[in-house]
Amino acid sequence: MLFRFATICVALAFIAGSAVAAPSAAERAAIERAYAAKLDAATRADIAQRIAARWRQLANDPAAPVIGNPKADVTIVEFFDYTCPYCKAVEPRLEALLKADPKVRLVLKEFPILTPESMIAARAALAARAQGKYAAYHNAMMRFEGRLTEADIFAMAKAAGLNMARLKRDMNAPAVSDQIISVFNQARGIRVFQTPAFIVNGRLLGNESALIDFRREIAAARRR
16 A cells, blocks of 8 residues: 555656656655554554543453452553463563552453463363452463463362362353453454553553563553
8 A cells, every 4th residue: 555655656746747756765765654654643543542432341341350459540451361472471570560559450351362272271260260269370370381281271270279170160151251252352342463462541552562661651541
């Protein structure tokens, strides 16, 4: 599309008369950059509007697990996958943040998109909520290093003190399936297609996860 736009500019200049010089390579590059920036700004604006329209469900979905103070003044929504190395790399910083700032809550969106084990882990984690052990089990799986297997998923569940028969039964409960489908729809609705994705008080963070300064983002959210 950008090259077509530049080509149109050249054609119009030629039609206008030989006295008007065609854009140079540098000018064409500048035109393309400006157009790309305009498209990027439009995309960001569209996503911001989508999040604003859906923020109540994103932040306050009763079926979504929450870690931290329920009455916090800053909410972080995270779309994640238990097999995502980038999600796991950022996890220690999130855990430290929640310990250091009691006015932050983390809303977790189980978004199993990467491997078959992703779906098994997401179902097991959501099923663990029924036994009141979601946070401990979630943290264990996020700290796990290496390729996550089904055996690992259930070994960590057992180590977390979960009743395994009940867990495996609850993994297939309609409520678990409904929540996973809901998260997929939420992600699609705000144009989130990868993990991790973070939203702080309604603002999607655009930086790579390794570059996010959560303390600065939280401070900015409190000023808004």
